[in-house]
Amino acid sequence: MERSAIFEKLNDIFCDVLDLDEVTLDEATSADDIDEWDSLSHIQLIVAIEKGFGIKFSSKEIITWKNVGQMVDSIAAKL
Amino acid sequence: MALIAVPMYTALMHNRARYQNVWLLLASYVFYGYADWRTLPLLAVTTVVYYALGIGIDRANKAGAARRASWLTAAGVVLGVGVLFYFKYLGFCVRQFAELFSQFGLDTSGATFAIVVPVGISFFTFKLISYVIEVNRETLAATRRLDEFALYVAFFPTIMSGPIDRPGQFLPQLKQPRRADATAIADGAKRVLWGWFAKVCIADRLMPYTDAVINNPEHHNGASITLAAVLYLIQMYADFAGYSDMAIGTAQMLGLRVAENFKRPFFARNIAEYWQRWHITLTTWLTDYVFMPLNIKFRSLGMTGLYLATMINLLLIGMWHGPNWTYALFGIYHGVLLCVTTALDRPRKKWEKRHGLRQAQWYAWLRRLLTFVLCCWGALLFRSNSIGDFALMTGKMISEWGPLYTQGTTPIFSLGLLSILILAGKEYNDEMNKGVHLLHNRSRVIRLTTVTLLVAFIVFTGVLEGATFIYFQF
Numbered sequence: 001m002e003r004s005a006i007f008e009k010l011n012d013i014f015c016d017v018l019d020l021d022e023v024t025l026d027e028a029t030s031a032d033d034i035d036e037w038d039s040l041s042h043i044q045l046i047v048a049i050e051k052g053f054g055i056k057f058s059s060k061e062i063i064t065w066k067n068v069g070q071m072v073d074s075i076a077a078k079l
Numbered sequence: 080m081a082l083i084a085v086p087m088y089t090a091l092m093h094n095r096a097r098y099q100n101v102w103l104l105l106a107s108y109v110f111y112g113y114a115d116w117r118t119l120p121l122l123a124v125t126t127v128v129y130y131a132l133g134i135g136i137d138r139a140n141k142a143g144a145a146r147r148a149s150w151l152t153a154a155g156v157v158l159g160v161g162v163l164f165y166f167k168y169l170g171f172c173v174r175q176f177a178e179l180f181s182q183f184g185l186d187t188s189g190a191t192f193a194i195v196v197p198v199g200i201s202f203f204t205f206k207l208i209s210y211v212i213e214v215n216r217e218t219l220a221a222t223r224r225l226d227e228f229a230l231y232v233a234f235f236p237t238i239m240s241g242p243i244d245r246p247g248q249f250l251p252q253l254k255q256p257r258r259a260d261a262t263a264i265a266d267g268a269k270r271v272l273w274g275w276f277a278k279v280c281i282a283d284r285l286m287p288y289t290d291a292v293i294n295n296p297e298h299h300n301g302a303s304i305t306l307a308a309v310l311y312l313i314q315m316y317a318d319f320a321g322y323s324d325m326a327i328g329t330a331q332m333l334g335l336r337v338a339e340n341f342k343r344p345f346f347a348r349n350i351a352e353y354w355q356r357w358h359i360t361l362t363t364w365l366t367d368y369v370f371m372p373l374n375i376k377f378r379s380l381g382m383t384g385l386y387l388a389t390m391i392n393l394l395l396i397g398m399w400h401g402p403n404w405t406y407a408l409f410g411i412y413h414g415v416l417l418c419v420t421t422a423l424d425r426p427r428k429k430w431e432k433r434h435g436l437r438q439a440q441w442y443a444w445l446r447r448l449l450t451f452v453l454c455c456w457g458a459l460l461f462r463s464n465s466i467g468d469f470a471l472m473t474g475k476m477i478s479e480w481g482p483l484y485t486q487g488t489t490p491i492f493s494l495g496l497l498s499i500l501i502l503a504g505k506e507y508n509d510e511m512n513k514g515v516h517l518l519h520n521r522s523r524v525i526r527l528t529t530v531t532l533l534v535a536f537i538v539f540t541g542v543l544e545g546a547t548f549i550y551f552q553f
Contacts, residue, residue, distance in 0.1 A: 039371070040421065043378050043385065059375050064216055 001079050006072050013048050017041060027069030053079065096256040100226050103333065107235040111198065114239065118197035122233060125162065129155060129207045130228045133221035136214045148215050155211030159204045166196050171402030199238045201399060201553050205364055206232055210246045212368055219247045227253045234335075236326040240319070240550040242340040243360040249335070257334025269518045270328025272533060277321030278548070279541030280498035285314040286542075288491050289462065292484060296468050301475040303484040304459070308476075312451075312458035313499060316344065318549045319358070344454075346510045348446040350416040353454060361399065365392055385421065390414040400461075400553050405469065409461045416453060494540045 007025055014023045018036040031037040037045070049071075050056055055078040065071050112119045132155045139148035210231075213219040222228050231249050232238075292299045292307035299307075323340035330337040338360050347353035354362050370392040377384025390411070397410020436442045456473075463469035485492070508515045517529040 039366075039374075040385065040424070043374050046375070047378050047381075059372055060216065062375050063371065064218065 001076070003072060003076060006075055006079075007068075009052060010049070010068065010072070010075075013052050014045065017044050017048050025068045027067065027072070029068040030066065049075070055079070096254060097226070099257060100230050100253050103235075104226055104230045104233065107230065107233040107238065110235040111233060111238060114198045115195070117195055118200075121162070121197055122203065123229075125158075125204075125207060126229045126232045127225070128158070129210060129232075130222075130225050132211050133214045133228070134223070136211060137221035140215070140217055152211050152215040156208055159208040163200060163204045166194055166200055168402045170194050198551070199240070202241050202243055203232050203238055205243050205361075206246070209243075209364060209368065213246055219250075222246075222250055224253075234330070234337075236329040236333075237337060240322050240326070240548055240553075241358075241360055242323055242326065242338045243364055244338055245364075248338060252335055260334065263334060264332045266519070267328040267331030267333075269530065270331060271325045272328075272530065272537075273518070274321040274324030274326075274328060276498070276533060276537050276541070277317040277324065277502060279537060279543060281317035281495065281502060282314050282321060282549075283542035284491060284495040284498065285310045285317075288488055289314055293459070293462050293468075293472070294464065296463075296472045296475070299475070299484055300481040301477065301479045302481060304472045305476050306483060308455045308459035308472075311462050312455045315458060315461075315549060316341070317502065322548045322550060343506045343510050345451055346447060346506070347450050348443060349450055350413065350420050350453065353450055354413070354417070361396065365395060369395060382422075386418045389417050389421065393417060404466055405460055405463050408466060408469075409457060412457055412460060416457075498540070 010025055011023055014020065014025060014034075014037075018034065018041055020034075020036065023034070031042065046057065046062060053075055055075065057074060061074045065074070108119065108123075111122060132151055136148045136151045136155075139145075139151060210219075210228075214221045227250060230253060231244070231246055234244070234249070237244060289307045289311040292303050293311065296304065320341040327337045327339070340358060340360050342356040342359065344353055344356040347356050370388050373388035373391060374385060377387055380387070393414030394407065394410040396413070397406045397408070400406045400409075431437050431442075459472060460469050463472065507513070517525060518533075520526050520529070
């Protein structure tokens with residue numbers, strides 16, 4: 001899957017889980033940039049992403065993500 | 080200690096960072112040894128072991144041996160928790176088992192167990208554990224400098240009672256020489272002064288009242304107990320935040336930044352926010368190393384997983400204070416409050432939006448008051464000598480009211496309350512950004528006058544007969 005396609009799919013998942021009308025994620029987007037993205041919704045996002053892409057992250061991966069770019073790196077490595 | 084260390088250290092400023100680090104390390108070991116020399120070897124040995132573990136984990140990660148790195152990290156975590164358990168909790172467990180067996184008629188008189196609890200053990204073991212976890216997560220490179228690592232562990236302003244610094248924030252500061260900076264020294268000294276005020280004018284002033292009531296619940300009515308619960312929460316805050324201010328201020332004078340530990344907790348509008356403002360370095364430590372990993376592990380369980388992780392986290396916060404059933408119940412109490420807050424979060428936000436309450440000041444103050452009341456009851460449980468005492472006091476708070484206990488309490492209700500008002504005024508000003516700055520005013524006259532008045536107030540009204548800090552026992 002192309003990196004841009006992963007971002008598009010992630011945009012949909014974020015809108016769905018965080019109840020947003022529209023969101024445009026980029027490599028540097030982090031929880032600081034989106035009000036609704038707190039520690040509670042973070043876990044819900046992870047579960048939705050795993051389900052949406054049919055993959056499973058390790059705990060260490062999840063803990064060390066600093067931004068959406070690193071999250072996409074992990075997704076791309078598993079597809 | 081600060082009086083000797085700071086001037087010598089300043090004299091070493093403009094020199095190499097290494098001289099300053101070694102000097103501070105020596106000062107820290109003398110300070111620790113002065114508190115209790117018997118446990119000094121434990122501090123030194125664990126420091127060397129974790130220093131070596133850090134290098135081992137770093138090498139394993141660089142060689143792509145993730146499994147070896149994980150094993151070494153696990154060894155570090157188990158060792159830290161084991162040391163903490165042995166010194167702090169084993170005696171309690173032995174006593175509990177002895178009591179249980181004696182109920183079945185077994186002779187357990189030989190099962191008494193006396194262990195010296197090393198000073199600050201709950202604080203420095205947490206620093207050691209976070210170091211190996213961060214190195215394993217590759218968010219921090221293992222340091223090769225034993226003197227820097229040992230100083231991170233033993234840094235004298237924080238070893239007794241925190242704040243629990245993170246290696247990623249503290250260690251890099253030791254690479255650069257610290258230069259004498261008049262503003263930093265003055266600001267640090269003011270921070271120490273403010274901490275001293277909170278300690279001797281509030282915490283130590285209120286202590287006789289809370290001690291008298293909570294240690295003798297059978298002699299007091301619900302009114303006195305309710306007042307003692309409110310005063311104890313304020314006392315604990317003034318004591319611990321006061322100590323934290325003194326530690327942060329001392330570090331500031333030495334040119335080092337230490338993590339903040341409190342952020343005006345009594346302005347929190349719910350329990351979740353309260354824990355983001357109270358003993359911040361402990362709660363963020365547990366959030367990063369216990370709550371988030373558990374939350375991630377339990378993610379397939381949905382909200383149940385979140386509640387489970389919350390309860391375990393808060394139970395650990397309670398038990399961290401020591402082996403006592405009141406601390407465990409305190410953790411459970413706050414865990415339940417947090418779960419309820421989480422469960423009500425979304426419905427509450429929708430309800431507030433519908434009724435236009437988001438910006439309403441009266442509503443925000445009502446929420447602050449409710450949070451404060453819940454925390455007062457929690458503080459009473461925390462301070463109770465037993466769960467039985469807590470139950471007795473709670474019963475009296477509901478059913479047995481009468482005149483307040485006021486014997487010999489004139490200074491508490493005059494000087495104590497005046498000091499609380501001063502503290503509350505400062506916190507209100509800071510929280511609401513009212514822009515009144517007395518200690519940090521642009522005008523030198525106002526700055527000096529404020530400092531002078533504060534010193535005079537402390538000297539004339541403070542309780543200066545050297546009481547210890549509440550958090551030293553943890």
